[in-house]
Amino acid sequence: MPSGSGRSSGSDRSHGPGWGRPDRRQVLLGLPVTLALAAAGFGPMPLALAAPAAPGARRLVVVILRGAMDGLAAVAPYGDPDYREQRGPLALAGPGGDGGVLDLDGRFGLHPALAPLHDFYRNGTFAVIHAVASPYRGRSHFDGQDVLEDGYGAARAVVSGTGDSGWLNRALGLLPPGRSWPESRPGLAIGQTVPLMLRGTVPVGSWAPAALPVPGPGLLDRLAGLYRGDPVLASALEEGLRSEVFADAALAAAPEPVPAPEPVPAPASVMAPVAGMPPAAATAPRPGNRFPDLTAVLARFLNPDTGPQVAVMELGGWDTHTGQGTVRGRLADALGLLAEGLAAFARTLAPTVWRRTAVLVVTEFGRTVAANGTGGTDHGTGGCAFLLGGAVAGGRVLADWPGLARPALFEGRDLMPTLDLRAVIKGVLRDHLGLATAGLDAMVFPDSGAVSPVPGLIRT
């Protein structure tokens, strides 16, 4: 297997000439496809590596948990007097005991499967935002995800199809000028498809490790010509090539140097490098497809200055209508995978990049407070979101806690949301990426002027 790329170019010898591992840097950065695309009206494309335009640029990663994560299980309000009765068989034991939650602040505790995140909490780089929800108040996954991603608010038409663009793409459009990404775009989706959140008029890339061999540059060049009259295919090909070239370069790059001591001390179990040993990702011959594999790849993409500034990932498996479990079970498995992936991301990210990175973890809505009849939970409303990263002012749980007493529940069954998720996102976009509030109010989340950014989420 050639090292570097996730694609198995060159692995299938039956293809004959043209199927050797093409130098894809040449394909884009120099050459016929580039010229063809430029000639096709795609605007000027940099033909040489410009000097990194944004050294030290901040990084924002959004992880979308599809299927509605049970926020009351992920971060249990074990100090709430009604918690145990309301959660019934799904209640977790208090801190200290076998299988008990990991205490955060005397009120809330992390699910034991999220143990790796507890280390980040203790060193101040992990924050929980609880009793939060998008403006969506229905209980459809698909509608809820659209609202979460398109950012148009609850008033958007819910009839059919999806919006034309997502809030993160519109945010990219507001990034300060002067930053150009010669190799990658400022936005990247890890996965085969670009989530709605990142779709829109600003071109973005997407990448995932694939097993299909990449065709040679001659063919791609001819196809670029054929796609000239088809903007949908043409822009996808252009961005695909760009992502491919960038990913190859980033994965082939020398491993990051052993991290320097952190100003913000990293938790020993997760962050500290073993002396003389390269980071884990550098020893992996090629990326796999598990979430932790993909988060580690993303970290390697974010490490170079030429890397994307904003990235999106997705993780499913949260729709726990049955067999949700407590310490073990479907939800614990999903939480464990999430924590493992986030820890792998942090471990692979260069310390200098970690310091200017924030990861925002969101889901479409929460789940019912009470267990349903089949050992699971049904679609709810309020839930929790996470912030992780060296740029995050963490080590705390942000919650205007409504309580779990029955009268306090939303529609008698769900955690009452007391914070608009858009306020959290706006706080991150303003304080982390430096976007102006006016743009956030009007463009990123239209008609959201009444939703003020949450201050203080990001270290300054």
Place this chain on the structure above:
Amino acid sequence: MSPAAFIAASRFGLGVRAGEAAADDPRGWLKAQLAGEAVVPAGFSGLPAGRELVVRLVQAQEAGREARQGRTPVPGGFGPVAGGPAPLLPPRSSVPADAEEGAEAPLAPPPLTLPSGTAVLASPPAGPARGPAPGGMPALAGFQDPRKLFQREMRDLYLREAGARLGAMIATDQPFRERLVMFWSNHFTVSVQRPVVAGLVGSFEREAIRPHVTGRFEDLLRAAIRHPAMLLYLDNARSIGPNSRAGQRNRRGLNENLAREVLELHTLGVAGGYGQDDVRAFAAILTGWSVPGSRDAGLDAGTGGFVFRPVAHEPGDKTLLGRRYPEAGEAEGLAALAALARHPATAHHLATKMARHFIADEPPPAAVARLERAFLDSDGDLGHLARVLIESPEAWAGPQAKIKTPQELMVSALRVTGAGWPADRLVGQLRQLGQMPFAAPSPAGWPDDAGHWIGPEAMMRRIAWCSLAGHRLAALIRPADLLEAAIGPVARPETREAVLQAPSAAEAVTLVLASPEFQRR
């Protein structure tokens, strides 16, 4: 081939088939497919029935449960082993069968994923499936975990089913009917993303979808919702009325998953005017709709693998969408489905989806309105709906508005070249293209819009697949012939020129397959 014949073949059908004469009367050709008897694809013979599978699945679950309790399976039975470890859990006999049937899949087969970098799945067995013989557990030589055996067998069965379905799509001479199967199967998605149904997805499509695509929507809806695959996939098999006898005994209760998705996805649509109270009421109506367990000897499992379990049914009257459903056991659900199948919101929802599939991602309102009216006027006659679609001018107009899904791309490429590829390879390739058969990411099914299917990474994979196919298919067909057969009526001069000037036959074939004209329909 006339432009209309090309549209009939590519937009309504699954692509031009090698050696097939162009239809002189494209509309008539399509209608004839609806009028004739549905041909059961040859590859379906010998595939097991859903009823048989679900019985064995429950047996395997129970065997696994016993094994987990420390009662190691022994040849010929599952009694406790003397001297074995003590059970970790109370004996199951203290728990009524009603509450336990269909318990969440201890038998989840290993995820149907491939090691990254593997383009093909392992070949399915050449002979009869490994593992237990139908109807009972195998005679085991030494210890073998019965769940593992069953999982492996279900994985093999999944590959056979996926292969048979792909084969049917590639070979059919009723491609419009086959596309309707694909459309309705996606509408009523059952996905191996819940591994418990991995062995059942094929039987679901064969038994619940196929027989009804030109029949009445109410029949299709009822068949889909009552099939054991759906009852397991959306958890209704375990949903129990809290005030039913089983609910009272076990403090178990409703699971509203199926009820919600029937309203949101299968019938009314998300804007169809229902509320949370309706979801709960419908979930209560559907309690007792389940799959047969080993202790259901007294219940009539019919022929489809459905049982109604009165002991789990929520007693009392229910109100759904303003209509009162007096306590009537199983009949409540049938009445509710009948009402939902005729609801105006259902008509609008289905008409929109159908127009989106056959006309454009943003379907013309006039076409939607026409289909909606046709649905209501015909009391949900899906054959009539398909004929109205054939007569809709929007479906025959304009450019190729729809991007092919990966599966459509693959099937149309193999139809036009007449190539035969091992089905397990095709399944592996489809996984790489993001559309492994029967594996939609959610109950909403595969998206039906270009925004989902055409992204940067997806585009690169499509081209990579076309190149792979081009190199394999170049030996079967001359590029110039392929050009005419595959895209002749719509080929642009630049595409013709690029194909004819390609440096190799393989690249020429690749260019035809990757051309915008072939990527669209």
